[in-house]
Amino acid sequence: MNDGTNEYLQAGTPAFRRARIGLFAAGFSTFATLYCVQPLMPEFARDFAVSPAQSSLALSLSTGFLAVAMLVAGAVSDGIGRKPVMVASLLASGLLGITAGLAPDWHWLLLVRALEGVALSGLPAVAMAYVAEEVDPRAAGVTMGLYIGGTALGGMSGRVLTALVADVSSWRAAVVTVGVLGLVAAGWVAAGLPASRRFMRRAAGRRELVESWRRHLGDPGLLALFAMGFLTMGAFVTVYNYAGFRLAAAPFDLRPAVVGTIFLVYLAGVVGSPWFGGLAGRLGQGRVLTAAVGLTLAGLALMLPPWLPTMTVGLALFTFAFFGAHSIASGWIGQRAKVARGQASAMYLFCYYMGSTVAGTGGGLFWSGFGWPGVAGFVAVLLGAAVVVAWRLGRMAPPR
Numbered sequence: 341m342n343d344g345t346n347e348y349l350q351a352g353t354p355a356f357r358r359a360r361i362g363l364f365a366a367g368f369s370t371f372a373t374l375y376c377v378q379p380l381m382p383e384f385a386r387d388f389a390v391s392p393a394q395s396s397l398a399l400s401l402s403t404g405f406l407a408v409a410m411l412v413a414g415a416v417s418d419g420i421g422r423k424p425v426m427v428a429s430l431l432a433s434g435l436l437g438i439t440a441g442l443a444p445d446w447h448w449l450l451l452v453r454a455l456e457g458v459a460l461s462g463l464p465a466v467a468m469a470y471v472a473e474e475v476d477p478r479a480a481g482v483t484m485g486l487y488i489g490g491t492a493l494g495g496m497s498g499r500v501l502t503a504l505v506a507d508v509s510s511w512r513a514a515v516v517t518v519g520v521l522g523l524v525a526a527g528w529v530a531a532g533l534p535a536s537r538r539f540m541r542r543a544a545g546r547r548e549l550v551e552s553w554r555r556h557l558g559d560p561g562l563l564a565l566f567a568m569g570f571l572t573m574g575a576f577v578t579v580y581n582y583a584g585f586r587l588a589a590a591p592f593d594l595r596p597a598v599v600g601t602i603f604l605v606y607l608a609g610v611v612g613s614p615w616f617g618g619l620a621g622r623l624g625q626g627r628v629l630t631a632a633v634g635l636t637l638a639g640l641a642l643m644l645p646p647w648l649p650t651m652t653v654g655l656a657l658f659t660f661a662f663f664g665a666h667s668i669a670s671g672w673i674g675q676r677a678k679v680a681r682g683q684a685s686a687m688y689l690f691c692y693y694m695g696s697t698v699a700g701t702g703g704g705l706f707w708s709g710f711g712w713p714g715v716a717g718f719v720a721v722l723l724g725a726a727v728v729v730a731w732r733l734g735r736m737a738p739p740r
Contacts, residue, residue, distance in 0.1 A: 347537065348476040355534045359474065360486050362533030363467055366426055367490030369525030370463045372498030373433050373456060374402055376518040379503040379584050379600050380511045387511070388446040393704025396581050398453050400701045403577070405457030406464075407693035413461040414469070414686030415549050422470040422536050423529075429462030430526035437519025441512040465685035472674030472681050473538045481621045484671040485614030492613060492663050496606025499580075503600020552680035556687055561676050564733045568669045569692035571726040572633065574699030575719045576662045579640070581700050582707045582715050583655065591646050605656035609663035616664030617671060626734015629668045633726045635661035640723065644716055665730075666692075672733075695722075 349356040377384075381395040388395075417425040436456045443449035467487055475483045502514035556562050580603075587594045587602060594602075620628040635657060642654025670688065677684030699722060706714035 349474050349479075349534065349537075350476050351479040356475070356479070358532045359534050360483060362529045363471070363483070363487040364490035364493075365525045365528045366430065366463055366467055366533075367487045368494035368497070369430055369522045370433070370460055371491040371494035372501070372518050373437050373494075373522050374406070374460060374498070375399065375495045375580075376437075376498035376502045376515060377402075377453070378580055379499045379596065379603065380506060380514065381581065382584060382588050383506060383511050383596065384446075384449075388449075390446060391704070392582070392585055392707055393701060396701050396704050397450055399577070399581065400697045401450055401454045402457035402460070403693040403700070404697035405454045406461050407457075407690045407697065409458045409461035410465050410686040410689050410693070411683075414465045414683045415552075417462070417466040417469065418680060418683065419541060421539055421541075422466050422473070423533055425462040425466050426470075426533070427526055427530045429459055429466075430522055430529060432459035434519050434522025434524075434526055437522050438516050439519075441514075441516035441519065443512075465689050468670055468674060468685035468689075469681045470536070471671075472685075474534070474536060480674070481617040481667075481671055482614050484674075485617030485667045488613035488617075488663055488667040488670065489610040492606050492609030492659070496603050496609070499603040499606070500600045503596050503603070507595065507597035507600070549683070552683040553687070555679070556677060556684050559676065561733065561736050562673070562684060562687075564729050564736070565669050565673055565676065566688055566691040567729050568629070568665070568726060568733070569688050570695035571722045571729065572636070572662060572665050572669075572695070573692045574695030575636065575640075575722040575726070576658075577696040577700040578703035578715060578719050578722075579643070579655070579658060582703055582712070583643075583651075585707060586712050587651075592648060592651075602652060602655065605652065605659050608656045608660035612660040612662075612664040613667040617667045620668045620671075624734065625668050625672055626730065626736075629665055629672075630727060630730040630734060632661045632665040632668065633723060633730050636665070637720065637723050637727070640716055640719055644713070665726075 349359050377398040384395040384398055385392055413425060433456055436452055436459055440449060440452040443452055471480055471484050498518055505514035505517055584599050587599045616628060616632055639654045639658030639661060642650050673684050673688045674681050703715050703718055706718045
């Protein structure tokens with residue numbers, strides 16, 4: 341709630357530093373929880389006797405329910421505040437993560453993962469709105485980049501940690517470990533993230549919700565940003581879903597723990613997010629966004645040869661550029677939407693995670709039918725469309 345002051349969080353102040361650390365921790369935990377199952381998909385396929393496409397449901401159901409629930413979470417945060425929703429989200433997702441490790445069968449695991457998606461919905465869109473409202477606009481791009489960097493590090497750590505723990509113990513122990521980390525992050529954000537000072541409570545009724553959607557869907561710039569989220573995230577998750585299957589098969593034949601270490605290339609995303617955010621502030625968002633998506637295509641091309649060094653370098657470049665594109669697009673949402681920013685962020689992330697759900701599972705059909713070349717061709721189509729959208733975004737006039 342507004343505490344009577346309307347000052348932005350200024351760079352260099354203790355409150356600003358606490359906000360950056362809190363947002364980093366929130367992004368880290370959210371994406372560690374969400375993506376910790378990705379390197380475990382081959383084990384799910386083996387232990388539960390399901391196909392690669394079916395094993396991807398452990399992630400796709402989470403992202404699908406996350407996408408839908410965020411449309412409500414954004415409205416809830418517009419009504420009661422940003423920080424309470426973020427803390428509740430982290431606490432619930434941590435508890436559900438521990439529960440997932442106790443799942444007795446495949447359908448129970450899928451149910452818990454779907455509920456985790458609902459629980460996690462209170463974090464991504466709300467964090468974006470918090471940055472747009474509370475942080476000095478001159479530092480907002482770098483702050484959003486740091487948050488996105490936290491999501492990159494969390495996604496990497498969740499994948500690497502679960503792969504390593506599963507290799508020496510079991511996938512159940514790996515999932516429980518990530519759940520415990522989620523509870524730690526909830527305490528950190530509750531204690532350290534500054535309370536909102538510029539937040540203004542808005543009615544969260546159905547009429548106001550529909551009016552917000554109508555306003556945002558009437559802005560061509562926001563529609564293009566929503567499309568960017570769908571296309572780039574769909575491409576990103578498809579690559580990571582089936583890279584594990586490719587590396588575990590001939591000619592690589594890597595063990596799960598070794599496959600997990602490949603995800604250390606996520607560190608490129610930690611570096612890329614704030615770097616691209618700062619570059620966009622100097623050279624223009626449209627121009628840098630187009631270049632970032634073009635670099636993801638270059639990384640995809642490097643992953644085509646069946647050679648581990650080029651696969652690793654290509655995945656690193658692909659990850660570096662993807663997180664840069666996401667950092668620019670997500671920060672642009674808060675600038676483009678002049679009202680109901682929580683809802684605008686939620687709509688962007690709805691499209692973002694629906695891209696993960698639809699393309700991430702659909703890519704399994706290309707894997708089963710055509711192997712890695714089929715997956716790469718599918719992803720290239722998504723990224724080619726994203727280049728066109730980014731170019732058009734750069735040519736659009738700012739909203740009135």
